[in-house]
Amino acid sequence: MASKRPATGEGAFEGPEHAELPPCAGGLGPLRLKCEGSFFVGMGARTVDAPYYGRTGLAGPGEISVGQMYVHYRCPEVATRPPIVLIHGSNHTGATFETTPDGREGWATLFVRLGHPVYVVDQVGRGRSGFDPTPLNEAIDQRDLSLTHKAPLYARAGAWVNFRFGPRYPEPFPNTQFPLDHLDHYMAQLVPNAEELAAGRSGEATIDALVSLLERVGPAVLITHSQAGLYGLEVARRCRDGVLALVSIEGGCAPIDEATATAMREIPFLSLWGDNSSGAAGANGDARRNDAQNLAFTLAAAGGDATHNVLPDHGVFGNTHMLMMDRNNSDLADFLSAWIVRAT
Numbered sequence: 001m002a003s004k005r006p007a008t009g010e011g012a013f014e015g016p017e018h019a020e021l022p023p024c025a026g027g028l029g030p031l032r033l034k035c036e037g038s039f040f041v042g043m044g045a046r047t048v049d050a051p052y053y054g055r056t057g058l059a060g061p062g063e064i065s066v067g068q069m070y071v072h073y074r075c076p077e078v079a080t081r082p083p084i085v086l087i088h089g090s091n092h093t094g095a096t097f098e099t100t101p102d103g104r105e106g107w108a109t110l111f112v113r114l115g116h117p118v119y120v121v122d123q124v125g126r127g128r129s130g131f132d133p134t135p136l137n138e139a140i141d142q143r144d145l146s147l148t149h150k151a152p153l154y155a156r157a158g159a160w161v162n163f164r165f166g167p168r169y170p171e172p173f174p175n176t177q178f179p180l181d182h183l184d185h186y187m188a189q190l191v192p193n194a195e196e197l198a199a200g201r202s203g204e205a206t207i208d209a210l211v212s213l214l215e216r217v218g219p220a221v222l223i224t225h226s227q228a229g230l231y232g233l234e235v236a237r238r239c240r241d242g243v244l245a246l247v248s249i250e251g252g253c254a255p256i257d258e259a260t261a262t263a264m265r266e267i268p269f270l271s272l273w274g275d276n277s278s279g280a281a282g283a284n285g286d287a288r289r290n291d292a293q294n295l296a297f298t299l300a301a302a303g304g305d306a307t308h309n310v311l312p313d314h315g316v317f318g319n320t321h322m323l324m325m326d327r328n329n330s331d332l333a334d335f336l337s338a339w340i341v342r343a344t
Contacts, residue, residue, distance in 0.1 A: 028105060028113065031074075031109055031112065031113065032076065032077040033074055033075060033076060033077060033112070034075045034076060034077050034078075034079070035073075035074075035075045036072075036073065036074045036075070037072075037073060038070065038071060038072045038073065038128075039071055039073075040068045040069065040070055040071065040129075041068070041069050041071060041209050041212040041213045041216060042067045042068055042069045042124065042205065042208055042209030042212050042213075043065055043067065043068045044065070044066045044067035044068070045063050045064070045065060045066065046063065046064055046065075046066045046132065046134065047061060047062070047063050048061060048062065048063075048064055048134050048137070049061050049141075064132070064134075065130075066132045066134075066205075067124055067132075067205045067208065067209065068124065068129055068130065068209070069121055069122065069123065069124050069129050069205075069206060069209035069210070069212075069213070070094070070121065070122040070127065070128040070129045071119050071120070071121050071213060072094060072108075072119070072120045072121075073117065073118065073119045073120075073217075074108065074109065074112045074117070074118050075112075075117040076112045076113070076115055076116070076117065078115070079115060079116070079117050080115035081114060081115040081116045081337060081340065081341055082116065082219075082220065082221050082244050082245075082340055082341075082344050083116060083117040083118070083119065083217065083218070083219075083220040083221065083244075084111050084116045084117070084118050084119070084220060084221045084222075084223055084340070085118075085119045085120075085121065085210070085213065085214075085220045085221070085222050085223065086107060086108060086111075086118065086119070086120045086121070086223050086225075087121055087123070087210070087222060087223065087224045087225065087228040087231065087232060088121075088122075088123065088126075088225055088226075088228060089224075089225040089226025089227040089228050089229075090152075090193055090226060090227035091152070091153055091154050091159075091190045091191060091192070091193060092126070092189065092190065092191070092225075092226075093122045093123075093126045093127030093128070093189065093191055094108075094120040094121055094122045094127060094128075095127070095189045096189070096225065096322075096324060096325075097120050097324055098120070100179065100182075100324075100325045100329065101179050101182035101183070101185040101186040101325060102179035102181065102182040102185070103182075104329065104330075105330075106324060106325070106329065107223075107324045107329065107333050108120050110329070110330055110333040111333055111336075111337060114333065114334070114337045115337075116221075116337065116340075119213065119217065119220065121209075121210070121213070123195070123206045123228070124195055124205035124206045124209055125193065125194045125195025125196075125197075125205070125206075126191055126193070126194065126195070127191060131194035131195060131197065132195075132197070132198060133197070134198070135147055135148040135149070135197045135198045136148050136197050148197050148198070149196055149197055149198070150196070151192035151193055151194045151196050151197055152192065152193050152196065153190060153191070153192040153193075154190055156169065156183075156187055157169035157170075158282075159186075159187065159190065161280075161281050161282045162281075162282035162283050162284055162321070163282075163284065163320055163321040163322055164274065164275075164276050164277065164280055164282075164284060164320045164321050165178050165180060165183075165320055167276075167280075167281070168281075173275070173276050173318065175275065175276075175317050175318035176276075176318050176320060177274075177275075177318040177319050177320065177326035177327045177328055178320045178322060178325065178326055178327075179325070179326075179327060186322075186325070203227075203230065203231055206228075206231055207231050207234050207235055207238075210222075210231065210232075210235045211235055211238055211239050211242070214235070214239050214242035214243070215239075215242065218242070219241065219242050219243070219244050220242070220243070220244060221243075221244045221245045221246075221247065221340050221344065222235060222236070222243055222245075222246050222247065223247040223249065223336070224246070224247070224248050224249065224251050225249045225250065225251065225324070226249070226250055226251060226252060226284070226321065227251075227252055228251065228252075229248040229249075229250075229251020229252040229253050229292075230251070230252045230253060230254060232246050232248060232251065233246070233248075233253060233254070233256070233295075236264055236267050237260060237263070237264060240263065240264065240266065240267060243267050244267075244268075244340075244344045245267060245268040245269070245270070245340055245343050245344050246267055246268070246269050246270070247269075247270045247272065247336060247339075247340075248269070248270070248271045248272070248292060249272050249323055249324070250272070250273055250274065250277075250284055250288070250289075250292075250321050250323070251271065251292060252288060252291075253271075253288075253291050253292055253295045254291075255291075255294065255295070255298070256295065256298055256299075258298075258302065261298045261299050261301070261302035261304065262302045262303070264299065264302075264304065265299060265302045265303045265304035266304070267304070268304070268305040268306070268343035268344065269295075269296060269299050269304060269305070269306040269307070270306075270307050270309065270336075270339055270343070271292040271293070271295065271296050271306075271307070271308040271309065272309050272311070272323065272332075272336070273289055273292065273308075273309065273310045273311065274311055274318075274319030274320055274321065274323050274326070275311060275312050275316075275317050275318050275319050275320075276318075276320075277289050277310075284321045289310070292308055293308045295308075296308035305343055316328070316331075319332075
């Protein structure tokens, strides 16, 4: 079968007539990069009895890689603003920050356009970082389910409520900024928290890997989302010289004492929340928002530059838990970049 070639003088490939491509982020122009690539940090090793089961594989024992975290980076042609590390939340991967469900550019490239080198990670146990299947394999081999744990994954109705697309499924909030016409494309990117197959390992490996990342690339701004808010705080506590600023997008957080707040006061902190969280059902409602506000107050009381912003209080309405995918994600990137420049 003959392949189609570019038309003479045009250099344009003629794809299949039935091909359906996602809409492009028109009007933004070419993305000019100095470099782009990927690498892993946090690599460890584990010897297991049966690293692989299959007709073509050895039955073990053997050594497998564990604790690794995938990092994708883009550096603008001319970097004029501080580097950013984007850290996704529960049931997600770095795809959170790439293309939006309706085909617009995500924060991964919008921040590059604003002059920031950007590093996007997949948490340990998710996406391209892979996960350690040993607890699951051992549970199967020994027929002992106590050796492993469930890997949680949101169903459509649960995601709808918890991420505040609407008060109940399938009813949307009237002012929602989320592109609900493309919900299928969003749901397709959700993945199980496979790191939870092993008891006591949830989050720790990602925190260790983030510290290793900062040791490799140098000081950067951490932008965390949801579950990763807790991880960003711990990284900032352990690696104060490596964190230029900490941005928590509807992030989880835990109370900190006065001594910890004093130690972290040199790290500017911004908590950013969307709309419709007051009285909201699910994890991303009043309790988490109030915890974020209290954290900002504690840091500010210790002399830190700490702010808690709820967007409706500033005349911006309809944002969901997934602010980086909402229709005004470009405006929010501009706001965050301006805050980073001022704070650092």
